[in-house]
Amino acid sequence: MNYGLAAKRAEYARNAVLSASPARLLTMLYDRLLLDLVRAEEAQQNANWPVASENLIHAQAIITELLGTLKTDVWDGAENLQAIYTYSLSALVNANVGRNAKLTRECIDLLEPLRLAWHEAAAQIPAAASAPFAGAVPAAAGIPGGVLGVG
Secondary structure, three states, X not given: OOHHHHHHHHHHHHHHHHOOOXXXXXXXXXXXXXXXXHHHHHHHHOOOHHHHHHHHHHHHHHHHHXXXXXXXXXXXXXXXXXXXXXXXXXXXXXXXXXXXXXXXXXXXXXXXXHHHHHHHHHHOOOOOOOHHHOOOOOOHHHOOHHHHOOO
16 A cells, blocks of 8 residues: 555545535535445445444444534524434444444435535535534534544
8 A cells, every 4th residue: 555645645635624614514524424324334234243333433423523513502403403413323323233224224314315405505605605504513623534534
């Protein structure tokens, strides 16, 4: 493996996270969350429990980050989103402990429409004016790179 190239890729990814607008950062988190869930489901279906667990734990870390940064006093929909995150977090723990691909699929089906909605909302606003996302995700510097898999 070319470690110089890997280091450059990691640096590029870290810089992309640190310079991302709140809207872009939120869509990046959702993209990675769904990637983790799809990978986990595939691994569960193939009884590859270590890979399934690794991806489920990473998905849980992303949801925990989203939950921890959600500002329920900023917008009306935040409490409903908080409930979805809380349910998904619990379901993913159970999917991991119980090796239950159906729970993983349930979370994919629940979170994928949100991912698409955030992408659609992000596309509707100029990069500098991402105020609707302020209650959903903090500024880029507040998200640890490891949550996106870049740190």
